Amino acid sequence: MRDNRTLRWMLFAYLALVFVFIFAPILFSVIFSFNSDRFPTIPLGDFTLKWYQKIWNDADVWEAARTSLIVSLSTATIATTLGFATAYTDYRYSFRLKPIYLGLILLPPTIPLIIMALAMLAWFAKLGISGQIMSIIIAHSVLTAPFAMAIIRLRLSQMDPSLEAAAWNLGASEWGAMQRVIVPFCKPAIISSFCLTAAVSFDEFAISWFVSGLNKTVPVIILEIVTGNIDPQVNAIGSFVFLVSITLVIIAQTVLMTSRKKED
Amino acid sequence: MAAPLVEFRSVVKRFDDFVAVDGVSFTIEAGEFVAIMGPSGCGKTTTLRMLAGLEAPSKGDVLMDGRVMNDVPAHERDTPLVWQSLALFPFLTARENVEFGLQMRGVAASQCRRRALEWLDRMEIAEFAERDIASLSGGQKQRVALARSLVIEPRILLLDEPLSALDANLVIRMQSVLTKLQRELGITFVYVTHSQSEAFAMADRVVIMSRGRISQIGSPKDIYRAPANRFVAEFVGRNNIIVGKVTKTTAKTATLDGPLGNFNVPIGKHDAPRKGDMARFVVAADRAQLSVTKPKTGNAIACSLISEEFIGSVVTLFLEAEDGSELKLQLQERELSKMNLKSATTVYLNWEADHAHYIGID
Numbered sequence: 001m002r003d004n005r006t007l008r009w010m011l012f013a014y015l016a017l018v019f020v021f022i023f024a025p026i027l028f029s030v031i032f033s034f035n036s037d038r039f040p041t042i043p044l045g046d047f048t049l050k051w052y053q054k055i056w057n058d059a060d061v062w063e064a065a066r067t068s069l070i071v072s073l074s075t076a077t078i079a080t081t082l083g084f085a086t087a088y089t090d091y092r093y094s095f096r097l098k099p100i101y102l103g104l105i106l107l108p109p110t111i112p113l114i115i116m117a118l119a120m121l122a123w124f125a126k127l128g129i130s131g132q133i134m135s136i137i138i139a140h141s142v143l144t145a146p147f148a149m150a151i152i153r154l155r156l157s158q159m160d161p162s163l164e165a166a167a168w169n170l171g172a173s174e175w176g177a178m179q180r181v182i183v184p185f186c187k188p189a190i191i192s193s194f195c196l197t198a199a200v201s202f203d204e205f206a207i208s209w210f211v212s213g214l215n216k217t218v219p220v221i222i223l224e225i226v227t228g229n230i231d232p233q234v235n236a237i238g239s240f241v242f243l244v245s246i247t248l249v250i251i252a253q254t255v256l257m258t259s260r261k262k263e264d
Numbered sequence: 265m266a267a268p269l270v271e272f273r274s275v276v277k278r279f280d281d282f283v284a285v286d287g288v289s290f291t292i293e294a295g296e297f298v299a300i301m302g303p304s305g306c307g308k309t310t311t312l313r314m315l316a317g318l319e320a321p322s323k324g325d326v327l328m329d330g331r332v333m334n335d336v337p338a339h340e341r342d343t344p345l346v347w348q349s350l351a352l353f354p355f356l357t358a359r360e361n362v363e364f365g366l367q368m369r370g371v372a373a374s375q376c377r378r379r380a381l382e383w384l385d386r387m388e389i390a391e392f393a394e395r396d397i398a399s400l401s402g403g404q405k406q407r408v409a410l411a412r413s414l415v416i417e418p419r420i421l422l423l424d425e426p427l428s429a430l431d432a433n434l435v436i437r438m439q440s441v442l443t444k445l446q447r448e449l450g451i452t453f454v455y456v457t458h459s460q461s462e463a464f465a466m467a468d469r470v471v472i473m474s475r476g477r478i479s480q481i482g483s484p485k486d487i488y489r490a491p492a493n494r495f496v497a498e499f500v501g502r503n504n505i506i507v508g509k510v511t512k513t514t515a516k517t518a519t520l521d522g523p524l525g526n527f528n529v530p531i532g533k534h535d536a537p538r539k540g541d542m543a544r545f546v547v548a549a550d551r552a553q554l555s556v557t558k559p560k561t562g563n564a565i566a567c568s569l570i571s572e573e574f575i576g577s578v579v580t581l582f583l584e585a586e587d588g589s590e591l592k593l594q595l596q597e598r599e600l601s602k603m604n605l606k607s608a609t610t611v612y613l614n615w616e617a618d619h620a621h622y623i624g625i626d
Contacts, residue, residue: 165318166351168338170412171368176339180364184355 026242033235040232051236061237064221068202070133071217075140076198082141083148083193088182090149091156092164106146116143117210124211131213139207144197151196151256155189156182188259192252199248203241267330269294269420269452270315275324277310277476284310286476287324292454294419297446299455299467303499307476308456312422315454316343328420339368344413345422348429350405352397358384358408359393365416383411403434410445420452427462439465460500464488472496490532490621494544497623502549502580504591504613505623510537518543518622523587527563531622541625549580550594551619555612556603564614567591569605583613 028040033052037045055061086105090098108116120139124130129138163185167177183190205219212220218241225234268291277285285307292298300308313319314326317338325332333341344365352361362380371379384390387407392400400408406426413421423442427435443466446453457463463470464484472479472487472495479499480492491497497505508520508527513536520527520543529545537543558564567583570590579600583591591613605611 160349160351162347162349162351163353165338166345166347166353167364169316169318169343169345170365170416171339172364173337173339176368181353184353187355 026238029235030239030242032232033239035232038232039230040235051233054233055236055240058233060216060221061218064216064218067133067136067212067215068217068219071136071140071208072198072201074137075144075201076194078137078141079144079148079197079201080152080190080194082145083150083197084152084186084190086145086149087153087156090153091159105149108142109146113206117207120207121210130211131215133215135211135213136208136215136217139211140201140204143204143207144200147200148193148197151193152186152189155186159185188255192256195248195252195255199245199252202248203245267327268292269296269328270454271325271327271330272311272314273325273327275311275314275321275326277307277314277319278322283476285314285321288473288476288478289324290471290478290481292452294452295450297443297453297455297466297468298471299457299463299469300471300473301457301460301463301499302473302479303458305475306473308458308473309424311473312345312424312454312456316345316422317341318345342416342418343420343422344416344418345424346409346413346426348425350409350426350429352405352408352412354397357394357396358389358400358404361397361408362411362415365412369416379415380411383415384408387411402430403438406430406438407441410441414445414449418451420454421446423453423455425457425459427457428459435462442466472499474499489548491546491623493623494626497544497546502592502594504547504549504552504593505544506547507542507544510539510541510543510625513537513539520545524565524585524589525563527620528617529620529622530618534622534624537625543625544623546621546623547613547615547619548621549592552591552593552613552615554581554593554595554603555614556605558612559614562614562617563620564612565591566610567613568609569611583611 031044032040034047034049035044036048036050086102090102095101117139120135120142121130124135124138129135159182164177164181167181168174172180202217203219204217205223208217209220209223216224218237222234222237222241225231225237270292272288272290275285275288276283288307288311300311302308310319314321317333317336317340321334325334327333328341353364356364359377359380362383363376366376366379367373381390381393384393384407387410389400389404389407389411392404392408397405397408409426427438430438439462442453442455446466453466455463455467464487467484469481470484470487471481474495480487480496482490482492487496488500491500491503494505497503506520506522506524506527508522508524510518511521511526512519513531515536516530517528518531518537520529527545529543531537555564558566565585567585570582570584572582573580574597577597579595579597581593581595581600583593585591593613
C-alpha cells in the first residue's frame with residue numbers, strides 16, 4: 001500500500017509540474033502586465049494599468065485586433081463547415097479510397113508549421129493572392145479544419161445509426177434530415193469546433209507572420225514589439241490574447257460536456 | 265379482386281457477396297397483423313427495410329396496392345417504422361418528436377401540436393409531452409415512438425423488434441397495447457421479431473424465415489401444430505423431433521425405424537417417402553402423454569426423468585431416452601400430482617397416432 005501511495009504522490013507531483021511549466025510563464029506575463037517597472041524583475045514595482053492604456057491608444061494594435069477577429073471568425077466558419085462536411089461523408093458513405101481521403105484531411109497538423117507557412121507563402125505568391133487577409137484565412141482554415149472534423153466525427157459516432165433513416169422514414173428528404181436531425185444532433189460539437197478553431201487561429205503566429213503581408217494579426221504585432229525593444233505592453237497584449245483563447249476553449253469544453261451529460 | 269396491400273414478388277437482396285433475402289414472395293392483406301419471425305441473420309429486418317424503402321431490392325418487386333415501389337424513396341412512402349433502438353430524436357421533446365412526421369408533411373403548426381398531443385394522450389403519456397427524451401423510461405419512450413409513427417395516420421405500421429429492450433412484464437403490457445391499437449385502428453401491422461412468444465401472442469399470420477428464405481407462412485396455430493419442416497419444428501421449440509429410417513409405406517402412413525423405436529406415422533399431405541429414406545416427425549410436448557407402465561398398444565418411448573420445470577400450472581418434464589436423446593413433455597400440474605413418479609425408474613412417453621406430425625425426409 002505504501003508503494004502505491006508513493007507512486008500516486010509522484011504522479012500527482014509530475015502533473016503539478018506539467019501545469020507549472022505550462023502556466024507559470026503565462027501567469028508571470030499577466031502579473032508583469034500590471035507592474036509599473038519597465039523590466040520584468042522581482043521585487044515588483046507598483047500596480048498600474050498604463051500598459052493597457054498604451055495598447056488601448058495604439059492604432060496598430062487596434063488594427064491587428066480587427067484583423068485577428070476577422071481572420072479567426074472567418075477561419076472558424078470555413079473550418080467548421082469543411083470539418084462537418086468531411087465528418088459527415090466519413091459517417092455516411094464508404095468508398096474504396098476512404099483511408100486516403102481521411103489521411104489527406106488529417107494531414108495538415110502533422111506538417112511542421114514553419115514548413116507549411118513557407119509552402120503557403122510560395123503557393124499564394126504563385127497564385128497572386130499573398131499578403132491579403134484572405135490568404136491568412138485560407139491557410140488557417142487548412143490548418144484547423146482537421147480539428148473541426150475530429151470533434152464533429154466523434155459526435156457523429158455517438159449518434160444512433162437509425163436516427164437519420166428514422167427521419168427519412170417519417171417523410172424527411174435527405175436535405176430535410178440533414179437540417180432537422182444531423183445538424184441539431186451535432187450542434188454541441190459544431191459550437192465547440194467553432195470556438196476551438198477560432199482560438200487556434202487567434203493564437204497562431206508562424207503562418208500569419210509569413211502570409212499576412214501588411215495585415216498583421218495580434219501575435220504578429222507582439223513579435224514586432226518585442227523585436228524592437230523590451231516593452232511591458234506585450235504582457236498586456238499577451239494577457240488579452242490568453243484571455244480570449246482560454247475563454248473560447250472553456251466554452252468549447254463546457255458545451256461538449258453538458259451535452260454529453262444531458263443525454264446519459 | 266383488389267390488389268393486396270403489400271406484395272413481395274421473388275425479392276432478392278444482396279449485400280456484396282452476402283445474400284440477405286433470397287427469393288421471397290408473400291402478400292399481406294389490409295388490416296392484418298403479420299409477424300415475420302426468424303433467428304438473427306435470417307433476412308427478416310432486411311425484408312422490413314425494403315418495405316420501408318430503406319433498402320432497394322436487388323431483384324424482384326415490392327408492391328403496395330399493386331404498384332411497384334422499388335424506386336419510390338423512403339420519404340415518399342407512408343410506411344412509418346418503430347425501430348429496435350426506437351431512434352427518437354434526443355434533442356427534441358416527446359411532443360416535438362411526435363410532430364416531426366406531420367411537419368414533414370407540411371401540416372400547419374397548430375394542427376401538428378393538437379394532433380401530437382392527442383396521440384400522446386391516447387398513449388397515456390400526455391403529462392410527459394414537454395419532457396426531454398432522455399428523462400423518459402423505456403416504456404414511455406416506446407409509447408412516444410408509437411405515437412410518432414401513428415400520428416401520420418398510416419395504413420401500415422412497421423415494427424422492428426420494438427420490445428426487445430424492455431423487461432418481461434413490460435413486454436406483456438406492450439403486447440396488449442399493440443394488439444388493442446391494431447384492432448382499434450384497423451390498419452396493417454408488420455412485426456419483425458425473433459421471439460416466438462411475441463409473434464404468436466399478437467399476429468394473425470406468421471412468416472417464418474431462415475437464411476433469407478421463407479420456411480413457412482401460416483397462423484400461429486398452424487405453425488405450432490403443423491410445422492412444415494425440420495427448421496420450423498426446431499425453431500418453434502417445445503417439440504420432440506424423432507428420426508427413423510422408412511421401412512414400410514402405405515398411402516397414408518409410413519413406418520419409421522430409429523434409435524427410439526419403431527413408429528407408425530400418418531404422412532398427411534406429404535409425398536410418400538421411399539424405403540430407406542431418413543424421415544422425421546414431431547410430437548409436440550403438450551400432445552405427448554406420460555405413463556408409468558408400458559402401454560399395451562400404440563407408440564411409446566421408455567425414458568428416465570431428468571428434471572422438471574414449473575411455469576404456473578404447467579409443468580415441463582425433461583426426459584432422457586435410452587439412447588441419450590432428450591425428450592420434452594408438458595402436463596398440467598394437477599395431472600402430474602395424480603401420478604406416482606417418485607418411485608418409477610422408467611416412464612413412458614406416448615402419444616395418439618394422429619398427434620404425430622410428419623415433417624418429411626432430410
